[in-house]
Amino acid sequence: MSVLEAPRQAQLAEEQLRATAARVAERETERGENLAALKKPGGLGFADEPERVAARLDRLSRYWARAPLPAQREDVPRGPTEEIVATAIERGMAWGERPDGEPLQAAGEVLEKIIGSVDFVGVSYLERGVTAAHAVGRVDVGDSGGRTVAYGTGSLVAPHVLLTNHHVLPDAATAATSAIEFDFEDGTDGQPKQSHRFAFAPDALFIADEALDFALVAVEPNASAVDGYGFNPLIEAEGKVIVGECVTIVQHPSGQRKQIALRENKVVDRVEQMLHYETDTEPGSSGSPVFNDQWEFVALHHAGVPNDSEPGGFINEGIRVSQIIGHLRKVAGPQPSPLLAPVIEPTTQRPTPVAIPAHDSHDGTGPEAALLEKVEIEPDYSNRKGYEADFLGSGKRSVPLPELGALAADAVPRTDGNGAGADPVLPYHHFSLVVSKARKIALFTAVNIDGSTEQRIKRDPDRWSFDPRIPTDYQMGEAIYVDNELDRGHLVRRLDPAWGSIAKAANDDTFHFTNCSPQHADFNRNATLWAGLEDYILDHADNEQFKVTVFSGPILAADDPEYRGVQLPKQFWKVVTMAKSPGLLSATAYLLSQESLIEGLEAAPAAAEEFSFGAYGTFQVQVSEVERLTGLDFGGLRDYDPLGSAEEARVTPRKVVHEKYLIL
Secondary structure: OEEOOOHHHHHHHHHHHHHHHHHHHHOHHHHHHHHHHHOOOOHHHOOOOHHHHHHHHHHHHOOOOOOOOOOOOOOOOOOHHHHHHHHHHHOOOOOOOOOOOHHHHHHHHHHHHHHOOHHHOOHHHHHHHHHHHHOEEEEEEEOOOOOEEEEEEEEEEEOOEEEEOOOOOOOHHHHHOOEEEEOOOEOOOOOEOOOEEEEEOOOOOEEEEOOOOEEEEEEOOOOHHHHHHOOOOEOOOOOOOOOOOEOEEEEOHHHOOOEEEOOOOEEEEEEOOEEEEOOOOOOOOOOOEEEOOOOOEEEEEEEEEEOOOOOOOEEEEEEEHHHHHHHHHHHHOOOOOOOOHHHHOOOOOOOOOOOOOOOOOOOOOOOOOOOOOOOOOOOOHHHOOOOOOOOOOOHHHOOOOOEOHHHHHHEOOOOOOOOOOOOOOEEOOOEEEEEEOOOOOEEEEEEEEEOOOEOOOOOOOOOOEOOOOOOHHHOOOHHHHOOOOEEEEEOOOOOOOOEHHHHHHHHHHOOEHHHEEEEEHHHHOOHHHHHHHHHHHHHHOOOOOOEEEEEEEEEOOOOOOEEOOEEOOOEEEEEEEEEEOOOEEEEEEEEEEOHHHHOOOOOOHHHOOOOOOOOOOEEEEOHHHHHHHHOOEOHHHHHHOOOOOOOOOOOOOEEEOOOOOOOO
């Protein structure tokens, strides 16, 4: 920030510099170790934590399809991107998994090829940079008399919302007398452009935090001209940058015309909430966006101090975007304002990923297609058709939703215009569910799965939303999951409805709290026990259509343990139905318990029993047993159960082995 006559801003900036200098000095040893690691072969794989290296590889892989490489014409050599992907495939790199040992060095070598590739510093890099820079402007800090007393930098991060430093705009009163000035830069002809100023509107939105040194403020909500500058969305996901990579800063140094510190700005350390990097920034760059090579906003620049271990050098510090978003989530609560909501949950991501075309044998809808999965809940619920009873066929093949019977009194009715006051069934894309009033959790869920057109949409950090069609009082929110070993467990797996032309929307619909259940992390994440069951069915069963319908939910028992005002289900169930050759239905039911894992959760979560497959196996039971435990009525479906119909005696549950699921 460039200070003219603003003593408060000068004092705040000085305090940030002192804090940054202390962090830089404290991390001198670690920074030296990072730089030494970068000099090793495949150094990018060693300088940062293995989990972060894996996350970075995973995020970079989203810029290419995970399909086999296209067939190559003999007269057309592979380009750099194809070579990178080929190297990764040949080395068996598992994107997103923790690398160690030799794979760690291989990860670094692949990263070095990607980061040094001409694909990221060619035309697309420059074009994306122009788009990103367009949303960056000079912050003109004014006083009560209308005089400009300081300059900073800021970027639009959502429609009509700008992000800069707290020490630039420390309060709403300062913001009210200040403005953002776009196009304060030279044009391609070397002549100054005509700049455009827009006033801030702190009455509409203003959030600031001194510790994270950021300020978020509205920019003239009714000025349509602001829309033309676009915005640089804040992406909370990990994997945007690691130690050893270079970043780019778009800035107004000392209040001058817009400039770019282009790419030669190496990240040298990560300090909890902060990122440290070497670059040529000057006072006036406070509030500048720090971008990675894909022009994703990774940090908010706020201070730079001399590097005592390297004469003439400087270490600069930026606040990590993930930390800012985390703070905004806490401030916003469950219902963020219309201006703040797009900041926390951006509906537009820029830039558009670059993808290698899928192999000719795929149409882009198969499991190999690498799709971005930023969760974006469609606000208009009128187009959700929900679960289809005739998905496997009509007549005897029809599989209707289970009857609630006595449970109907406990079902939460919808309050929207479609079935208000009566219908408790909440339809989503390719699935439906009914929520319990007493337990604030689904009584059952029902999903149609089409394995022939499924899409393996990749997962970013979860973004869970309340369903506006029922009261939020009947939906478990975030409070139950804070500071413990509980996961937000999908009842309908997010990939189950992700098929066909609306795969992305269906995937995102699973991130409603109505489809969420508290599940111990060891229970929720073990794919071979519960989540992997449906994969096995689709891949190996005698399935005529490669289609499956799955009902699932918790066993809501009276003796379930109470935790933070709610009861945690000890057991969960699934009923899986398919049409087998020559067209007969088959219905199999399964149970799994997490009872031992959630015992004593509040008192000593760290002491919870270690996960054991033998103790928490999946069991196949009769459909009629699920009916007895839940109170649901599956009608004629029980007659297609190979373990026996409702009239037959109960049989001993069969253990489902993770290598050979017991599918009959």
